[in-house]
Amino acid sequence: MMPEQLDRVARACEMANVRLAVVPWSVPLPVVPPHGFAVFDDEAVVVETFTAQMTITEPDAVATYVDAYARLEAVAVTGEEAAELLARIRRDFEELAH
Structure with missing residues (x-):
């Protein structure tokens, strides 16, 4: 499959x-996300865990995910x-x- x-x-x-x-996989990860997430226009993040999905809109929390995404994207x-x-x-x- x-x-x-x-x-x-x-x-x-x-x-x-x-x-x-x-x-x-040969590149060291700059950050290891503990769960999947999607960033939407730097204003919201959808976080997916095994049991739930949540939307985060609090600016400081969104910034944490935006930073993680940027660090992953850089490698x-x-x-x-x-x-x-x-x-x-x-x-x-x-x-x-x-």
């Missing part, structure tokens, strides 16, 4: 309205480099399956 999922994500790299950023690859990384990861999964 994983190779097909990676193909789908890689195809998103080709879309004009999508900017995909991938943090390579991520995009565009063709992201597509190449995803292709390499796909090949690694295929080799593990054999």
Whole structure:
């Protein structure tokens, strides 16, 4: 299943309205988020945990997530480099399956 999922994500790299950023596993993470989150226009953050989803709008809390996102984005690859990384990861999964 994983190779097909990676193909789908890689195809998103080709879309004009999508900017995909991938943090390579060879790069030390500047921050390790304990849960998923999405930043919306620096005014709101949606946080997703195993059991809940919440929207944060308090400016200092939003700023913490904006900073975390910026730090992750700074070490991520995009565009063709992201597509190449995803292709390499796909090949690694295929080799593990054999």
